[in-house]
Amino acid sequence: MEEIKVLLNNVKDSDxxxxxxxxxxxxxYPEDxxxxxxxxxxxxxxxxxxINVSMETFRALGKRALGSLVFLLRDEDSDVRNYAATVLGDIKDPVALESLVGALQDHDENVRIAAAEALGKLGDTRAVAPLVASLDDMxxxxMAHIEALGKIGGKHALSVLYECLENEDYxxxxxxxxxKAGDQSSIEYLIPLLDKEDTKEQALQAIISIAEKNEIELSPSLFSPYINQFMDWMxxxxxxxxxxAFIALSWSEDIRGLPFFLKAFEDDLLLExxxxxxxxxxxxxxxxxxxxMEKPSxxxxxxxxxxxxxGEKESLMLFADDEDDEVRTEVALAIGALRTPQAAEMLQTLSRDPSEEVRTAALLALKNSERQVHDL
Structure with missing residues (x-):
């Protein structure tokens, strides 16, 4: 068809x-x-x-291209097999699983790597066993197999990954x-890596990531031996x-983290x-x-x-005349619960503040204070 010829010519455009x-x-049009x-x-x-245009079009075809790509996975040219495995991974259809597993035994290293990466993208747990079986490769x-296992996840994959931690190369x-794949049980395998020079930074990042992802509350004692290291990493x-390192410090309940917490209050991403x-x-x-607080911030x-x-409401009284309206508002809202003559006098002063927000907060605090006294 002439229309097909025109389109095939146009898809070769450099733009x-x-x-x-x-x-x-x-x-x-029908892909055939x-x-x-x-x-x-x-x-x-x-x-x-x-080559790039071909791969782009195969990706766009998705399932419609599976038969052709599986066929190309057996091509005599290793580069073609590599391209086919890569696109099959991008399409992520489990129909390609068996063919990609077979490609793990390809005589070309790059094809084996592409097949492993593709299986990782598929995320099918059926690929774990063959990935493990061919792990002792170049x-x-x-490395590609290990990365794929991390993407697939699951107990079997994790158990293999824990064993890989014993291998310095892996x-x-x-x-x-x-x-990527870890859960709460993974943390105990990562903790010892904090003592290993080649992986301690990676281990900490993994521990923090897993804890955040799974909403795990880690014990402060877990971090106690490493506070100085975390401070260096800042x-x-x-x-x-x-x-x-900062998150670990914030979970450590260690006073040595205090200067970092105060400094990070100016960073919205770390404020929490x-x-x-x-x-x-x-x-x-x-x-x-x-x-x-005595410094501009x-x-x-x-x-x-x-x-x-x-509960440091008395400490807040030190800032009743702060130049920041919002700070004075916080003072007014807090000290209403003190019910002391000094607090009451300060609230009276704040109720005449130039800022309407401060006046409103002070009057509300006075009203609540009077109500509490009446209830007694």
Whole structure:
């Protein structure tokens, strides 16, 4: 058909959006009319554009391309087999499982890697056993198998990944894989890695990730031996390492984390953990919080709320004349519960504050205080 020829010519355009639009139009026609062209392009090892166009179109066809791709997975050219395995992984159809498992035994290393990666994308637990069976391969192939096991997950995959932690060559990749697939039971296998120089940063990131993902409350004692290490990592050039170290400090209930919690109050992304860390320290943190509030800060209001949550209402009275309206509002709302002459006098003063918000808070606090006295 002439229309097919025109579209096949147009999908070779160097402009991605032109190709995308013409591929969309091509899909309106029966795939049998052009699959042979796509297969031929994939075999054209000298033209990167044609290979790319072929893979893009196969991906767009999805299930409609499975038969052709499975056929190409047995092509005599290892590059073609590699491309076919890659696209089958992108399509993620379990129909391709058996063929991809067979490709794990391909004589070409790159094809074996592509097959393992594709099985990881499929996420089918039936692939775990064959991935494990061919794990003792060349290092790069084994790495692909480990990564695939992490993507698939499940008890069997995890048990194998725990064993991989004992192998120095595989430990780092296994750690990353466990981070993806791990559950609460995985943490006990990762803790010892905090003492290993080559994987301690990865291990901490995995522990934090698993705990957050599964909403696990970790014991502060878990982190106690590593506080100095976490503090050192707060200077790491890697954002992910600094974040993991900070979260670990915030869960540690260790006073040495206090300066970091106060500093991070100016970082909205870490504010939640800063709050948890400060509240876990309780009264031990109060003097430093007060010092921090005496300096200009965009999160002074948040610190005032922390003092209120800690029950440090008398400490808040120090900031009744703070220049920030919101801080004075927090003071007014908090000290109403004190029911002392000094607090009552301060509330009277705040009820005449230039800020309407502060006046409203003070009047409300006075009213609540009077109601509590009446109830007594």
């Amino acid at each position: 991605y959006w032109v190709r995308k639009e013409n591929i969309r139009k091509l899909l309106d 009319l052009y699959l042979s062209d796509l297969e031929g392009w994939l075999r054209n090892g000298k033209d990167a554009l044609l 290092p790069w192939t084994a 430990r780092g990749m296994a750690c990353f894989a466990i981070e 200077n790491s050039p890697q954002d992910e390492v600094r974040r993991a 953990y800063s709050l948890k860390g400060l509240l876990s320290l309780g009264k031990k943190a109060v003097p430093e919080i007060i010092k921090a 965009k999160n002074k209001v948040a610190l005032a709320k922390v003092l209120s949550m800690m």
